[in-house]
Amino acid sequence: MANIKINGNDHSLDGLDPTMPLLWALRDHAGIQGVKYGCGVGQCGACTVWIDGIATRSCLLPVAALDGQTVTTIEGLATNALHPVQRAWIEHDVAQCGYCQAGQIMSAAALLEKNPSPTDDEIDSAMRGNICRCGTYVRIKSAIKTASASMVASALFYDATSTEETPV
Amino acid sequence: MSHDNKTLNNPDRRDFLKVSLGLALTSTGGVSVMSLAAAEASGTLNAYVQINADGSITIYAPNPEVGQGVNTSLPMIVAEELDANWDEVVCEAAPIAQHYGMQFAGGSLSTPMRWDELRKVGATARTMLVQAAAQEWGVSQDALSTRSSMVLHAPTGRATHYKNLVSRASLLAVPAEGSVVLKTPDQYQLLGNRVVNASAEHIATGQPIFGIDAKTPGMVYASFVKCPAIGGVAKSANLDEIKALPGIIDAFLIEGTPGPYNFDIRESYTTQSGVAIVAKDTWSTFKARASLDVDWDLSAASKDNTRDIEAQALKALAEGKVDEEIERVGNVDDAFANAAITADATYTTDFVSHAQLEPQGVLVSAATGKVEVWTSSQTPVFITANLAKLLSVSPKEITVHQVRGGGGFGRRLSNEYVFEAALISRKVGAPVKLQWKREDDMAFDYFRAPTYYRLQGAVAQDGQLTGWKNLLAAASADGKKANYGASYRPFDFPGKVIKNVLIEQSFVPSQTPTGAWRAPISNVYAFAEQSFIAELAHATGQDHEAFLLNAIGHQGHIQEDDPASLNTTRAHAVIKAATRAAGWGRELKEGRGLGLAFFLSHAGHIAEVAEVSVEGKSITVHDVWVAADVGQVINQSGLENQLQGSVIDGLSTLAAQSISVVNGAVVESNFDKYPLLRMPQSPRVHVDVLNSGYSPTGAGEPALPPLAPAVCNAVFNACGQRIRSLPISKEGFTVV
Ligand code: FES
Ligand code: FES
Numbered sequence: 001m002a003n004i005k006i007n008g009n010d011h012s013l014d015g016l017d018p019t020m021p022l023l024w025a026l027r028d029h030a031g032i033q034g035v036k037y038g039c040g041v042g043q044c045g046a047c048t049v050w051i052d053g054i055a056t057r058s059c060l061l062p063v064a065a066l067d068g069q070t071v072t073t074i075e076g077l078a079t080n081a082l083h084p085v086q087r088a089w090i091e092h093d094v095a096q097c098g099y100c101q102a103g104q105i106m107s108a109a110a111l112l113e114k115n116p117s118p119t120d121d122e123i124d125s126a127m128r129g130n131i132c133r134c135g136t137y138v139r140i141k142s143a144i145k146t147a148s149a150s151m152v153a154s155a156l157f158y159d160a161t162s163t164e165e166t167p168v
Numbered sequence: 169m170s171h172d173n174k175t176l177n178n179p180d181r182r183d184f185l186k187v188s189l190g191l192a193l194t195s196t197g198g199v200s201v202m203s204l205a206a207a208e209a210s211g212t213l214n215a216y217v218q219i220n221a222d223g224s225i226t227i228y229a230p231n232p233e234v235g236q237g238v239n240t241s242l243p244m245i246v247a248e249e250l251d252a253n254w255d256e257v258v259c260e261a262a263p264i265a266q267h268y269g270m271q272f273a274g275g276s277l278s279t280p281m282r283w284d285e286l287r288k289v290g291a292t293a294r295t296m297l298v299q300a301a302a303q304e305w306g307v308s309q310d311a312l313s314t315r316s317s318m319v320l321h322a323p324t325g326r327a328t329h330y331k332n333l334v335s336r337a338s339l340l341a342v343p344a345e346g347s348v349v350l351k352t353p354d355q356y357q358l359l360g361n362r363v364v365n366a367s368a369e370h371i372a373t374g375q376p377i378f379g380i381d382a383k384t385p386g387m388v389y390a391s392f393v394k395c396p397a398i399g400g401v402a403k404s405a406n407l408d409e410i411k412a413l414p415g416i417i418d419a420f421l422i423e424g425t426p427g428p429y430n431f432d433i434r435e436s437y438t439t440q441s442g443v444a445i446v447a448k449d450t451w452s453t454f455k456a457r458a459s460l461d462v463d464w465d466l467s468a469a470s471k472d473n474t475r476d477i478e479a480q481a482l483k484a485l486a487e488g489k490v491d492e493e494i495e496r497v498g499n500v501d502d503a504f505a506n507a508a509i510t511a512d513a514t515y516t517t518d519f520v521s522h523a524q525l526e527p528q529g530v531l532v533s534a535a536t537g538k539v540e541v542w543t544s545s546q547t548p549v550f551i552t553a554n555l556a557k558l559l560s561v562s563p564k565e566i567t568v569h570q571v572r573g574g575g576g577f578g579r580r581l582s583n584e585y586v587f588e589a590a591l592i593s594r595k596v597g598a599p600v601k602l603q604w605k606r607e608d609d610m611a612f613d614y615f616r617a618p619t620y621y622r623l624q625g626a627v628a629q630d631g632q633l634t635g636w637k638n639l640l641a642a643a644s645a646d647g648k649k650a651n652y653g654a655s656y657r658p659f660d661f662p663g664k665v666i667k668n669v670l671i672e673q674s675f676v677p678s679q680t681p682t683g684a685w686r687a688p689i690s691n692v693y694a695f696a697e698q699s700f701i702a703e704l705a706h707a708t709g710q711d712h713e714a715f716l717l718n719a720i721g722h723q724g725h726i727q728e729d730d731p732a733s734l735n736t737t738r739a740h741a742v743i744k745a746a747t748r749a750a751g752w753g754r755e756l757k758e759g760r761g762l763g764l765a766f767f768l769s770h771a772g773h774i775a776e777v778a779e780v781s782v783e784g785k786s787i788t789v790h791d792v793w794v795a796a797d798v799g800q801v802i803n804q805s806g807l808e809n810q811l812q813g814s815v816i817d818g819l820s821t822l823a824a825q826s827i828s829v830v831n832g833a834v835v836e837s838n839f840d841k842y843p844l845l846r847m848p849q850s851p852r853v854h855v856d857v858l859n860s861g862y863s864p865t866g867a868g869e870p871a872l873p874p875l876a877p878a879v880c881n882a883v884f885n886a887c888g889q890r891i892r893s894l895p896i897s898k899e900g901f902t903v904v
């Protein structure tokens with residue numbers, strides 16, 4: 001059956017019930033527990049992961065629908081250093097209980113990877129699928145803006161250095 | 169720094185104790201040093217403070233962490249008095265053990281109940297380290313000072329880290345009670361600062377630190393299906409068919425205990441009847457439920473219908489049916505007879521669910537005589553004794569581990585899911601991870617009770633509020649006393665402030681279980697009281713703020729010896745701070761309104777002002793200004809987070825949250841029918857913390873009650889429509 005890449009590693013989903021949502025395959029079989037169960041019906045976003053870079057609810061996605069795709073979870077978001085979104089989340093002390101935050105971070109990081117300087121409305125619409133029961137929206141928004149600023153700044157820095165270093 | 173995931177994955181850390189000064193509270197409230205030998209022999213981590221060989225200092229938070237931040241704020245209290253370098257502090261969840269006292273999280277009490285105790289622990293450890301340094305250097309203690317985990321001797325410039333003094337300090341006698349001096353607030357270096365939560369990095373990187381993440385070898389997974397009509401008993405089910413499904417290990421009935429299911433968090437170990445499905449993974453249990461066919465005996469099940477409860481309640485209020493007098497002050501009849509203006513209004517609120525984002529779940533190993541529990545309970549302290557009775561084992565055989573919970577709000581005060589898992593584990597002979605579905609969590613909550621208040625007010629010729637009547641209809645399982653949270657408890661305002669007060673109640677039958685929901689009673693009563701005060705101000709042509717300040721009066725601290733009692737000076741200060749920040753009285757655009765409310769609950773004096781705009785029936789909440797006096801601030805960042813979150817929670821609940829019950833069964837099953845506030849609906853929240861110098865209170869609850877009346881008062885101000893029912897969707901309003 002399905003073979004997928006999870007956080008850069010190949011995983012076989014052989015032997016799993018093909019209707020099992022990716023959420024439970026990750027949590028109970030792949031040992032990846034950062035992804036959370038909140039509602040199981042696509043309403044809360046606690047189970048958000050990236051499928052080929054797109055923020056997706058894993059609670060409704062049967063493993064049979066996945067083959068050859070790349071799954072990134074909160075555990076795989078940081079490559080060498082923490083992702084700017086993770087850093088901003090810590091700096092702004094966003095979390096209360098923290099249960100929703102892996103999903104929030106995956107949605108926010110997906111937004112900023114595509115659109116590094118979103119407007120308030122773009123933030124709202126990208127984040128509306130993620131519920132925070134503890135009500136940390138005020139800080140989530142500030143943290144996204146901080147992460148955005150740092151991603152834009154490092155992109156500029158990278159552009160500047162690469163222009164300098166690359167003879168045209 | 170935090171290592172809180174270690175408690176899950178690596179509980180055995182004896183080597184961590186090798187060089188440590190273990191300080192524990194004794195049952196008499198004194199502080200004792202755990203000798204290293206004793207600590208090692210017991211193999212437990214039973215102390216608040218450990219100074220480790222590498223210079224790090226482990227500080228244990230005794231109370232459960234469910235998002236209120238005590239895993240950070242409680243260690244901060246110790247660290248302050250210890251003069252520990254916060255960058256070297258590791259915050260850990262304490263094990264559940266008798267010498268940690270009341271290990272629970274409720275009533276915003278974690279901070280106030282630990283305030284003296286933890287300061288004493290920190291100060292005692294500091295004193296002993298200073299004594300050790302004095303001995304080592306042969307100098308007087310008086311010439312020594314401490315800073316950032318170091319003892320300093322100014323005359324000679326000598327300095328040494330605490331880690332170098334531990335061995336000597338742990339041989340010293342514990343200083344006598346009273347000989348240890350606590351800091352005065354002006355000496356605080358850490359308290360009041362913004363400190364990032366100790367688990368922030370673990371959360372941001374997805375570490376497995378929650379209840380749902382707990383694992384133990386040999387663990388199997390379980391789902392427990394109860395009767396939709398609460399209290400129905402499973403007579404039989406197609407168990408053979410279920411057992412034949414893929415991944416299923418076992419399926420069986422659990423008899424349960426008969427209802428009504430009262431909210432008894434100390435003594436109860438009742439479980440409802442149902443069918444347990446045990447499998448090799450979570451999904452198999454969920455999937456099998458679709459094939460499950462149960463024959464329920466409904467004879468003892470709840471027959472509740474929310475429509476009937478509401479209709480009976482409103483009828484009782486309209487007819488003035490009184491079953492019990494709660495409070496009587498002065499002479500209300502005279503006050504109403506002599507009033508210039510009187511008003512009469514009825515306010516209602518519905519059942520609501522806690523909807524903490526992590527549905528109930530627990531890991532219990534009860535296969536053998538030794539029982540182990542990993543739980544995010546808000547009352548782990550009450551588990552051992554009840555579980556011992558349920559399983560007929562000695563309490564000594566039970567170990568309870570506290571694990572971070574994905575939200576609490578009062579939902580995790582009751583431990584019925586622990587008892588369910590224990591019964592299932594015992595039957596299957598393996599450790600069991602019980603996972604409630606969201607649908608289970610919503611159907612079998614201890615809900616916030618519905619409430620119905622008929623308020624009447626009398627205002628004298630001089631504009632003064634002189635009479636107050638409140639007849640409430642309370643849901644009651646037995647017709648003799650109100651169900652939890654359905655009634656009223658005497659508050660300082662109005663009882664000790666207004667001259668003539670009468671509070672009475674009438675009972676309406678209801679079997680649906682209710683319990684503590686963030687700021688119980690206050691969360692609904694504040695809506696009625698603070699909206700009605702605005703109604704009275706309006707009816708008498710007075711400015712709401714002026715009328716409110718006048719109604720509260722100037723008595724000062726109503727009960728000097730009770731820090732939780734009303735202090736009119738503190739009340740005035742927060743009201744004025746909130747209105748000042750919001751620009752109370754400023755010119756507003758058509759369709760915009762400002763609304764104010766004040767409430768004292770859980771020792772927190774809080775005022776809030778909301779600014780809204782109303783278009784038709786669509787309400788946009790633009791800004792909320794919160795002014796809070798919760799006494800001494802421990803962690804400014806954590807405190808502000810709680811205040812902001814309470815505002816969002818208050819708005820979320822008032823918008824469209826309602827649990828309805830038909831023939832004893834809950835109708836709403838998930839977030840599609842029970843909506844939580846989302847980011848686009850979320851207002852800006854401005855927080856002003858007034859540091860009044862009083863001893864601290866917890867901040868998880870008190871900022872919630874004023875939100876609903878502040879918003880509804882703003883709606884009235886914007887469009888002239890008075891909302892008297894929560895959620896406001898009942899009156900056709902939506903929050904956009
Ligand atoms: S668990 Fe997937 S959206 Fe809620
Ligand atoms: S932090 Fe608790 S649900 Fe978001």
